[in-house]
Amino acid sequence: xxxxxxxxxxxxxxxxxxxxxxxxxxxxxxxxxxxxxxxxxxxxxxxxxxxxxxxxxxxxxxxxxxxxxxxxxxxxxxxxxxxxxxxxxxxxxxxxxxxxxxxxxxxxxxxxxxxxxxxxxxxxxxxxxxxxxxxxxxxxxxxxxxxxxxxxxxxxxxxxxxxxxxxxxxxxxxxxxxxxxxxxxxxxxxxxxxxxxxxxxxxxxxxxxxxxxxxxxxxxxxxxxxxxxxxxxxxxxxxxxxxxxxxxxxxxxxxxxxxxxxxxxxxxxxxxxxxxxxxxxxxxxxxxxx
Numbered sequence: 001x002x003x004x005x006x007x008x009x010x011x012x013x014x015x016x017x018x019x020x021x022x023x024x025x026x027x028x029x030x031x032x033x034x035x036x037x038x039x040x041x042x043x044x045x046x047x048x049x050x051x052x053x054x055x056x057x058x059x060x061x062x063x064x065x066x067x068x069x070x071x072x073x074x075x076x077x078x079x080x081x082x083x084x085x086x087x088x089x090x091x092x093x094x095x096x097x098x099x100x101x102x103x104x105x106x107x108x109x110x111x112x113x114x115x116x117x118x119x120x121x122x123x124x125x126x127x128x129x130x131x132x133x134x135x136x137x138x139x140x141x142x143x144x145x146x147x148x149x150x151x152x153x154x155x156x157x158x159x160x161x162x163x164x165x166x167x168x169x170x171x172x173x174x175x176x177x178x179x180x181x182x183x184x185x186x187x188x189x190x191x192x193x194x195x196x197x198x199x200x201x202x203x204x205x206x207x208x209x210x211x212x213x214x215x216x217x218x219x220x221x222x223x224x225x226x227x228x229x230x231x232x233x234x235x236x237x238x239x240x241x242x243x244x245x246x247x248x249x250x251x252x253x254x255x256x257x258x259x260x261x262x263x264x265x266x267x268x269x270x271x272x273x274x275x276x277x278x279x280x281x282x283x284x285x286x287x288x289x290x
Contacts, residue, residue: 005040005081007112007135007179013040014201014212022203022215026052026069030218031076039080043114043215044069046085046144050227051219058144059088063101066090067108074109083137084110088145091115091125098125099132106134114182116143118169123176130177138173140166141207142185157183157190167194174200182215183207185232206232 005020013020020040025031026048034042048069049061063086070084084105091098102113112135115122126136141156157163170181180201183191188208195202195211204211219225220233226240253259268276 002079010201020213022213024218025073028072028076031073035077035080041081044073044084046087047217051225061087063090070105070110071108081111083112083114085114116145118173123172126176126178135179138178138181140169141183155185157186163190
């Protein structure tokens with residue numbers, strides 16, 4: 001039986017110095033393949049707003065849409081931990097509605113949720129989630145849901161004071177019960193210092209080598225999404241060209257009569273074929289006589 005990745009698993013990996021892998025997943029089959037590949041954590045990231053739904057930014061996606069993707073991904077997974085990114089405004093209005101939305105994601109199959117930022121409200125929410133049995137992954141540094149306040153996609157933690165501020169926030173999240181923290185677009189040296197001063201794992205999203213784990217958007221990894229490519233997202237494949245090539249070949253084969261071939265067609269038995277042919281002839285005779 002496959003052993004499930006849990007909060008305890010990830011904590012032990014940090015303690016032993018073993019790195020773990022995180023990738024985004026948005027559908028059943030992709031989740032299944034990533035799980036089979038040995039990816040440790042699958043994040044249903046709000047990045048799907050752009051790469052899967054065509055929105056302009058991550059703030060456009062709602063809780064109803066995230067629910068659909070959470071349910072699909074969780075059905076494809078046996079080993080990996082499944083984490084749902086709580087979308088913009090789904091957890092920041094009040095604690096009661098936040099807990100209801102978060103609880104629904106767990107009911108749909110998520111093993112944990114990810115919350116961006118760190119203020120008194122978020123700290124209280126992390127505590128409440130932990131108390132009701134929901135593991136929380138934090139997210140500091142560049143927080144996409146706050147990009148309008150930050151002023152764009154800007155590197156965070158570029159000075160000593162800024163680094164110490166992120167560490168202070170990380171420690172608060174750790175004390176509140178968060179089991180890990182994503183550090184996005186943080187200089188490597190800053191991320192290293194923060195990682196070394198936490199007992200919970202850090203996950204690098206463009207934060208260099210020294211975090212306990214790495215996360216990228218799977219569509220960037222596969223070379224499927226090409227509207228833009230973050231500096232830290234290595235391209236391991238070229239799914240765009242593969243999809244284009246397959247679709248073009250299919251289009252040509254349909255139009256030239258090469259698809260389908262004899263092996264791709266269902267046929268009547270000889271007896272049923274004769275019966276159909278006989279019926280067609282009889283109908284033609286009826287029409288002719290009339």
